[in-house]
Amino acid sequence: MEHRIERRMRVKKNDSVKEGQAKINPQTATQLKIVDSLEVVVAGKRKFVLKALTGADVPASEIWACPDDMTKSGVADNSIATIRAYSGS
Template identity: 50%
Template sequence: MSRVEKRLRLRRMDEVSEGEAKVNPKTMEFLGIKDQLEVVIAGKKRLTFKALPSEAVPVNEVWINTLEARAKGIADNSIATVRAKI
């Protein structure tokens, strides 16, 4: 069984707590995300975040913590594959 995944833009935001990611509720519904999401960058870096729904986030973006992104080597505006964590 294949999982639904989508290429989305990762944005660094100070308002997001470490280990969490803010996602548009419509995107969460489309991807079938319940509580955790998996982000894969360039097929190499695989990260897991607690998903929080937020209407402020555009449909094609995922917001993550600025310091955490910098520590893990994620540039602002990076494109990544996002899917629900099994």
């Protein structure tokens, strides 16, 4: 069984991010081996997948997501979530 690297990070709403996407720091994406998509898990219950975009303006300890996606998923701004590369399974 393959071990997936994950990290607890802040998920923040950002109007510059389009629906279905998330923006993450490039160094953090490399550490977590995120290439195309990332998986966000809040409190072990709310799980969703977003297309990963990198941006140097994003702090290493957080990801930025579309406010509409977060509202639909029931995730509050500044929530702590587990972030990992999406494996497709």
